[in-house]
Every structure is written in structure tokens, then in C-alpha cells.
Amino acid sequence: MRTVGQRGCIVEDKKFIHSRRTFLRRCTVVGVHALLAACSVPAPSAPSVAPTIAQLDALLLTPTVDTAPATPSPAADAQPTVVPRLPVAPIPGPRSLQEAGGRQALIAKAQAEGELTVIGLPHDWLNYGAIIESFKLQYGIRVNELTPDINSDGVLAAVNQAALTREAIAPDVLDISFAFGQQAKDAALLQPYVVERWAEIPELLKDDRGYWAAGYYGVIAFAVNKAVVAQTPLGWTDLLKPIYTGQFAFTGDPHTANQAIQSVYAASLANGGSLDNAAPGLSLIAQLRDAGTLSSVMANPALFFQGDTPIISVWSFIAHALRIQAGSNPLVEVVVPKASVAGAYVQAINAYAPHPFAARLWLEHVFSDEVQMQWANAYAIPSRASALLGDQSRAGILTALGVTQELLAEVQIPTLTQMTAAKALIGEQWDSVVSFEIKAVD
Numbered sequence: 001m002r003t004v005g006q007r008g009c010i011v012e013d014k015k016f017i018h019s020r021r022t023f024l025r026r027c028t029v030v031g032v033h034a035l036l037a038a039c040s041v042p043a044p045s046a047p048s049v050a051p052t053i054a055q056l057d058a059l060l061l062t063p064t065v066d067t068a069p070a071t072p073s074p075a076a077d078a079q080p081t082v083v084p085r086l087p088v089a090p091i092p093g094p095r096s097l098q099e100a101g102g103r104q105a106l107i108a109k110a111q112a113e114g115e116l117t118v119i120g121l122p123h124d125w126l127n128y129g130a131i132i133e134s135f136k137l138q139y140g141i142r143v144n145e146l147t148p149d150i151n152s153d154g155v156l157a158a159v160n161q162a163a164l165t166r167e168a169i170a171p172d173v174l175d176i177s178f179a180f181g182q183q184a185k186d187a188a189l190l191q192p193y194v195v196e197r198w199a200e201i202p203e204l205l206k207d208d209r210g211y212w213a214a215g216y217y218g219v220i221a222f223a224v225n226k227a228v229v230a231q232t233p234l235g236w237t238d239l240l241k242p243i244y245t246g247q248f249a250f251t252g253d254p255h256t257a258n259q260a261i262q263s264v265y266a267a268s269l270a271n272g273g274s275l276d277n278a279a280p281g282l283s284l285i286a287q288l289r290d291a292g293t294l295s296s297v298m299a300n301p302a303l304f305f306q307g308d309t310p311i312i313s314v315w316s317f318i319a320h321a322l323r324i325q326a327g328s329n330p331l332v333e334v335v336v337p338k339a340s341v342a343g344a345y346v347q348a349i350n351a352y353a354p355h356p357f358a359a360r361l362w363l364e365h366v367f368s369d370e371v372q373m374q375w376a377n378a379y380a381i382p383s384r385a386s387a388l389l390g391d392q393s394r395a396g397i398l399t400a401l402g403v404t405q406e407l408l409a410e411v412q413i414p415t416l417t418q419m420t421a422a423k424a425l426i427g428e429q430w431d432s433v434v435s436f437e438i439k440a441v442d
Contacts, residue, residue: 017230038120078178086163089351092191093360095210100360103196107139109357110231115142116358119171120155122148126317133373135365141358143170152176159189161353172359174348181212181346182416191351193360200387202415205344215366216380217344218315220259220266220412223322225310227330233311234258234282235337236270245292249299249309253438254285255427260438262341263313265414265422269339278422282433289436300439305330315343316402320379337401342385342413369394376401381411 010210064101076364094100100109110116116135123129132143146169150158155176162170174184184190185207192210205214224232239248250260268274268281288294299309305326313320316336323332349359365371369391372382377397382388385403389395398404414422 012248045059048435077078086160086188087166089163089188089191090356092351093193093356095192096194097196097360097364100357103364106357106361106364110141110355110361111139113141113355113358115144116362117144117146117169117172118362119146119158120152120175121145121150125404126380127374131366131371131374134370135362136368138365139361141361146171156180156184156187156189159184159350160187161354163189170352170354171350172353172355173362174350175215175345176348178214178344178346179349179416179419181207181214184348185211189351190348191356193238193349193363195363197367197384197387200384201367202383202386202413204415205346205383212346212348213367214344214346214383215372216375216382217413218317218338218343218380219312219342219407220263221316221319221340222335222337223304223312223314223319224333224335224384225307225330226333228307228310232333232335234335236267239288239293239311240291242291244311246295248288248293248311248313249295249297249303250438251299251312251314252436253298254430258343258423259314261426262343264426265419266313266337266339266341268422269341269412270337275341275412275418275422278425279429279433282426282429285436289434294436294438294441298438299323300440303441316381317379336400336407337413338410340410342381342411344413349387373397376403381407 010190029283044145080273097103100106118132121128121132123132133144135141136143145424147154155174159171159174161167161312174183174190190211194209194210195213198206198210198213201213205217222233226232229244231243233241233244238244250263251257252260254260254264264285265278266281267284268278271280271284273280282374297303297309299312302320303309304312304322307330319332319334323334326332347363349356349363353359367384369384369388372384372388373394375382375387376385379401381403385398386405386408389398389403389408393440
């Protein structure tokens, strides 16, 4: 949710408004015993905090585009909206560990503040419960947890509102989807800080001035119900084979749903497209329509487990969460097609952070080897994965979890400009190129 995502995302339909991280409520219709069965798929051990039955829904069910909404044009006779001006932010604190006086000095200053306030971090999302506990135990700093299930847009609204009202209980740090990182910077809601391991974060996953950096990401993958699908497709063009007739489904409306849009974007890379050209993805989906592969039913966890929509495209950590929940009933296989698209979540410090040193220590914590591996154990790809793979003691664990140098070389990370353009093209041209309605079912 997020978000994936996203955190991929918010699910909005007639019955539910879910956050990105509450995902599998509808699975209960296939039986709780099936979801809790021991996993018999040969795979690495499950995350230390396994997804719960209340989890998979939002990231699988029609997640909406997790990006800044376009500003509508005002009517000719409408009065202009008066936007309250934010108060002047405090002078930014040290921009690096060195400027803070070193690790021990930073720890001492954070401990003097005594607490840290986070927002949008449910304990069952990508091991965040364990991550928060390890921070408290290691540094003896109390952690206030605000609105765990809020989405990225809600996080920024909370930060903005706290700044306007001078609210003391404001989030110090943010964990938001990629597009919202730049939005927050543009709105002057962030202050820069470069963590000690900054050089090990890929350039496309961090702001060049240190205002945000992605801690982890997922890639578009196939989740395959093996009770129905005998031969697992390894890539997008495989889905054109007659054996997959009626078996592939999106998890949302490609006009607006982020996971569906990113799936079309990934398909473009398999059909001669690029991060600058998503049009071939629409062409490939039109071919899947003509071949009879594309289902008009919008997938949800229940339909996937029942075999009605046995092949779906989702973020990789969601696919693994489905696999773990299903156990052996049914067996679920996860495949990451080559040249898949990445979707990241970024970490940043509130410009109005009440505890700026604790916030800096938190960023050092989440970019540490320990937390990066905790994210990997939940099947997210840590942003420092390449450096961690160079450590022999961790390389074997990461490889077993599917994080390899080969995968990192194949993953394509779009810029915000590329992502925005791709979403606009796919949403605008779906009707003219694919002309196929994806319908949700109750």
C-alpha cells in the first residue's frame, strides 16, 4: 500500500475507503483457515510480521492514482480560493551527520528531545511494528504514533494543518509515495538531511538537495494461482498464448487506479516502449483483449483465490503477501517480468518537526542495514540493496528473498515527470486504444 502502495494507494468504491496498508478483508469469503494455512511453496521465510487478514484489500482492490491531484480550472464567476499562508518554518537543522557533530552527538540531542512522532505507519505494514520497537529499544526514545492508516495525501494534509495551527503534536517524519515527496518539497513542507549512507541510495531514488530519499520500493509482478494456471507466464507477451484465455485481470480501473496504470506502464517495456513512451503498453493490452486473455472482471483477493481471476499484476510485496496468506490453498507463484517498473516510498523530515534531532536519528535508523533488511524480509526492495548485496552475510538472505543484482539491473525507475506523463497518457487513451471496461463485482 500506502500506498504498497501504494501505500500504493487509496481504495475508493461505494462501500469502502481503504488506506494503502489495510489489505485483505474480502478474502474472508474463501475461508480463514485457507489464509492461515502453512505456506508450502518453496520460498524464503515469511516476514517477521506477516500480513493479516485485514491487510491485502487496499493495495489489491482498485487503488487510485497516488499522485498530486490536478488543480481544477475555476469557473468564470467563481471567487478565488484564499489559501492560508504557512508560518515561517524554523531554521533547518544540520544537513548531515557530520554537521550534527557525529553519531553520538546526534543520539544525545535526540535523547534530550525524548520523543519522536510518526504518522501513517501501521505495525503490520512491511515490518514497521518491529522497526518502531527497535528504534525505541536502541535509543530509549518514546514514539508517538499518529493515524496509522492514513494515506500519503492525508499525511501532507496533517503536516500542513499542524503548521497552520502551530500544533505541537505534529509528525516529525514522513513515509509517503514517490510523487508526494516532490509535492511536499515544492510546498516547503520538508527540511533537508543527508543520511550517512546517502551515497548508496540510487540517484533516481533521492532528491539531489537531500529533501527526501526512498527507503524501499516494489516492482510490478504477476501473482499466479497455480490451482488454475498450470504453466506460469514469465512475461507480458506470454499472456498472448491461448492457454491464458480469460485468465488475466487488472485490480482496478486503468483510467484512475495506480496499480493498473503502472501495470500498463510495465507492459509497455515488454512491447518496445520505454519510460518515455507508455503507448506500446496500451497496444499490448489491446492485443490481450483481442486474444481473449483480458478479463472484464476487476480482481480482488477473493476472486483471485477462488480462481476466477487467476493471473493478476500487483506490486511485488503484495504478490508475496497473497502467497503467504494462501499457504497451500491455493499455491501462489510470484513472477517479476523483466524490465519491470518500480514504485517507491520516500522518507523525509517535516520542516516544522517538533523533534528535529529525533527525526534525523529516525532517518539514520531506517536507512541502516538492520531496517533495510527488515524491509527486505517483508518482500520490499530496500533502496540500498546493491550495497547490501556486497555484504556476504546478507547477500544470501537477499538472494533467497528475490533481491539480486540481476533484478536491480532490470528494474526501471521512472522520474516523476515520466511517471506523470505515463499516467496521463494511459488514462486518456485507454478508451480509444483498448476500449474495454473493467468492472468491479460485489
